[in-house]
Amino acid sequence: MRSYQQFYIDGQWVAPANGGQRCEVINPATEQAAGTILLGDEADVERAVAAAHRAFASYSLTPLQQRLGLIGAIAHIYERRLDDIADAICEEMGAPMRALARPAQAPLGLWHWQTAMAAAKHYPFEKQQGNTLLVKEPVGVCALITPWNWPMNQAVCKIAPALLSGCTVVLKPSELGPFSAQILAEILHEAGVPAGVFNMIHGDGARIGPVLSAHALVDMVSLTGSTRAGASVARHAADTIKVVSLELGGKSANIILDDAPLAAAVTAGVIGMMSNTGQSCNAPSRMLVPAAKLAEAEQIAAAAVQTLVVGDPRAADTTTGPLANARQYERVQGMIAKGIDEGAKLVAGGLGRPDGLARGYYARPTVFSGAHNGMCIAQQEIFGPVLTMIPYDSEEQAIAIANDTVYGLSGYVYGATLERARAVAQRLRTGMVHLNGASVDPSAPFGGYKQSGVGREWGAAGIDEFVETKAIMGSPAG
Numbered sequence: 187m188r189s190y191q192q193f194y195i196d197g198q199w200v201a202p203a204n205g206g207q208r209c210e211v212i213n214p215a216t217e218q219a220a221g222t223i224l225l226g227d228e229a230d231v232e233r234a235v236a237a238a239h240r241a242f243a244s245y246s247l248t249p250l251q252q253r254l255g256l257i258g259a260i261a262h263i264y265e266r267r268l269d270d271i272a273d274a275i276c277e278e279m280g281a282p283m284r285a286l287a288r289p290a291q292a293p294l295g296l297w298h299w300q301t302a303m304a305a306a307k308h309y310p311f312e313k314q315q316g317n318t319l320l321v322k323e324p325v326g327v328c329a330l331i332t333p334w335n336w337p338m339n340q341a342v343c344k345i346a347p348a349l350l351s352g353c354t355v356v357l358k359p360s361e362l363g364p365f366s367a368q369i370l371a372e373i374l375h376e377a378g379v380p381a382g383v384f385n386m387i388h389g390d391g392a393r394i395g396p397v398l399s400a401h402a403l404v405d406m407v408s409l410t411g412s413t414r415a416g417a418s419v420a421r422h423a424a425d426t427i428k429v430v431s432l433e434l435g436g437k438s439a440n441i442i443l444d445d446a447p448l449a450a451a452v453t454a455g456v457i458g459m460m461s462n463t464g465q466s467c468n469a470p471s472r473m474l475v476p477a478a479k480l481a482e483a484e485q486i487a488a489a490a491v492q493t494l495v496v497g498d499p500r501a502a503d504t505t506t507g508p509l510a511n512a513r514q515y516e517r518v519q520g521m522i523a524k525g526i527d528e529g530a531k532l533v534a535g536g537l538g539r540p541d542g543l544a545r546g547y548y549a550r551p552t553v554f555s556g557a558h559n560g561m562c563i564a565q566q567e568i569f570g571p572v573l574t575m576i577p578y579d580s581e582e583q584a585i586a587i588a589n590d591t592v593y594g595l596s597g598y599v600y601g602a603t604l605e606r607a608r609a610v611a612q613r614l615r616t617g618m619v620h621l622n623g624a625s626v627d628p629s630a631p632f633g634g635y636k637q638s639g640v641g642r643e644w645g646a647a648g649i650d651e652f653v654e655t656k657a658i659m660g661s662p663a664g
Contacts, residue, residue, distance in 0.1 A: 187219065187220065188220060188365055189221055189222050190364065190388075191222075193385075193387045194371040194375065194385060195233050195234050195385045196237035196240075196241075196385065197379075197380070197381025197382060199375075200233075201224075202225075202227070202230055203227070203229035204226075206224030206226055207225040208222055208225075209222060211223060211278060211362070211363070211364060211365065213277055213278075214279065214508040214509060214515075214547040215499055215508050215546045216545065217512075217547070220277050220365075221365065225389045226387045226388060226389045227389070227394075230387045231356075231394060231397045234386075235327060235398075235404060237382035237385055238327045238354040238356050239403045241354045241381060241383050242324075242327055242382075245354055245380055245382075246323070246352040246353070250306065253350050256378070257303050257349060259377040260377040261296060261300060263373045263376050264295060264296050264299060267373060268292050268296065269288070271295065271370075272292040273287075274368075275287045275291045276499050278337070278363040279362075279363045279510040280463070280507035280509070280546075280547070282499040282501075282506065282507045283499055285506075287499070292366075294338055294339040294342075294628070295338030295339060295370070298342040298343045298346050298628060299342060301629045301645050302343075302645070303350070305629065305645045305646040306347075306351075308646075310322065316662075317660060317661060319661040320658075321656045321658060323653060323654050324352030324353040324652060324653060325353055325406045325652050325654050326354075326404075326406060327355075327356070327404050327405050328344075328348050328353045328354070328405065328406045328408060329355075329356050329358065329398035329399065329404045329406070329407045329408070330344045330348070330357045330358065330409075331408070332344070332358070332367075332409075332410055333411050334360040334362045334510050335466065335510065335569075336466065337366045340410045341357060343644055345370075345374075346648070347651065351649055351652040354382060354383045354385075355383070356385045356387065356398065356404075357385065358391070358395070359386070361388055361390060361391065363510065371386045395409075395419060395422075396418060399419045399422035399423045400422040400425065400426065401426075402426055405428060406431070406651075407419055407423050407428055407431070408432075408641075408651065409430075409431070410467075412434065412435055412567075413434045413593075413638075416432040416434045416640075419432065430640060430641075431639075431643070432640045432641065433467070433632070433634075433639045434467070434634070434639040435467055435567040435595070435637065435638060436468055436471075436567060436593045436595030436634060436638050437564075437592075438468055438469060438593070438596040438597055439470075439591075440455045440470035440472065440600070441597070441598065442476070442479075442600050443599065443600060443610065444476040444478075445603075445606070447602070448479055448482060448483060450600075451600035452473070452475070452490065453486060453490045454600070455470055455473050455487075455598070455600070456473075456491060456573060457490060457493075458598075459473075459573045460494055460505075460506055460573075463508065463510075463549070463570065463571050464518075464569065464572060465510060465570065467595055468595050468626075470573075470598045471568065472559075472574050473487075473574070474576050474577075474584045474588060475576070476577070480555065480556070480575070480577045483575065484531075484553075487533055487534065487555075487573070487575065491534040491535065491551050496540045496548055496551065497540075497543065508546045509548070509549055509570055510547070514547070514569060514570065515547040517568070517569070518568060518570030518571075518572065519537060519549070521570070522536060522537050522549075522552055522572060525557075525561070525572070528557075528562065530554035530556060530557045530574070531554065531555045531556040533554065533555045534550075534552060534553040535551050535552030535572075538550065549570055549571055549572075550571075552572045553575065554572070554573070554575060555575040556577070557574045557575065559576060565592075567593070584610075585613050589613075589615045591636075593637055594615045594638045595634035595639070596616055596617065596619065596620065596634065597611065597616040599621055599622075600622050600623065607621045608621060615636065616635060617632070618630070618633075628644055628645065629646075630644060630645060631643070631644060631647035632644040
């Protein structure tokens with residue numbers, strides 16, 4: 187059993203100000219407690235923000251080379267502890283160790299340290315424009331609120347550009363999956379991050395999030411989470427006119443064009459949807475298929491589901507682990523029931539746990555077909571292993587269906603030629619589009635349109651989120 191009873195504030199491990207509230211962290215594969223943490227309150231927010239505020243005065247003036255050296259040291263230690271991080275992620279949110287936690291979940295953090303450093307080396311922190319010097323300066327004290335589904339990806343893609351920009355931070359990781367964040371704090375401490383530059387507290391998101399968002403000494407809030415959580419942050423940050431960066435939900439369309447290799451396209455779409463047990467904001471959760479090929483696509487999708495191995499995330503052959511917590515399990519079961527009630531055709535999966543799994547938050551990988559875009563399963567973010575197949579009659583209709591959503595995070599297009607796929611991609615109202623099965627690019631901007639958020643993360647775009655622009659006029663070159 188893990189037991190984490192302290193926060194990291196002002197360069198030290200400290201007990202919660204008022205003793206803290208004990209919180210069990212449940213292993214979703216067993217439904218048993220894997221450890222405990224203590225949750226803080228407003229007093230802990232005050233201590234952490236005050237430490238970050240004090241540290242900003244000096245850290246914001248450090249040379250870029252010094253900050254690059256610090257991030258390099260962090261990355262070196264992070265790489266050494268990859269196995270520890272993967273183990274924590276497997277335990278706290280059920281990511282299969284060999285299929286996901288070790289090859290993707292843990293290394294994504296390392297890739298963000300590395301790509302952020304590469305971007306910072308060429309970032310225009312100073313730029314001459316005639317007799318005006320344009321300077322990119324750190325925005326200040328940053329509150330970083332991160333979720334449980336890709337814990338290291340979403341923490342490091344904020345921390346790395348923030349520290350490289352000269353900001354100081356307070357991290358509030360998800361209380362549902364805090365183990366990997368604890369290891370991350372140990373890494374930053376070992377790397378010698380100056381006192382107050384990085385701080386971490388645990389707390390209930392509904393209680394601590396508004397306090398951080400409204401705090402007068404917090405200059406910027408960056409949240410990855412649900413659209414509802416993003417709206418809460420925006421409301422609480424409004425009175426102090428903070429900079430707000432929000433990476434929120436999605437209901438991404440995957441358009442299979444009529445000339446696409448159907449077997450390859452549908453199989454890739456199903457496997458991509460079921461990765462991380464469907465708990466990714468950019469998951470290709472709506473598959474748009476030519477109506478004339480729907481029956482064939484259903485057969486391909488059902489066969490693809492059969493290749494998945496749902497089970498113990500520590501087993502060598504497991505591809506699909508449990509949902510991360512009881513609340514998410516109940517939501518996914520409710521949405522599957524809703525799809526059945528709405529009259530969608532059940533191609534694979536359905537309600538309940540897979541055969542042979544009596545315990546754990548395991549859901550059956552599910553594929554609905556014959557759906558239309560007005561159904562709840564086509565409009566609401568399910569955040570589980572549930573794919574909705576929607577037929578279309580023309581390319582124009584497919585594009586219209588894809589854009590008919592309050593979200594706009596990602597999109598997917600599969601066609602016989604990149605030229606045609608790219609032409610369709612340019613008409614999608616989304617922040618990202620993957621062509622013909624392309625994977626994510628850690629150096630490319632990550633973010634969306636509409637209710638999928640505000641701002642962009644990753645690479646140089648991530649640095650943009652943590653700087654303000656100052657124009658110093660009457661300052662000629664030289």
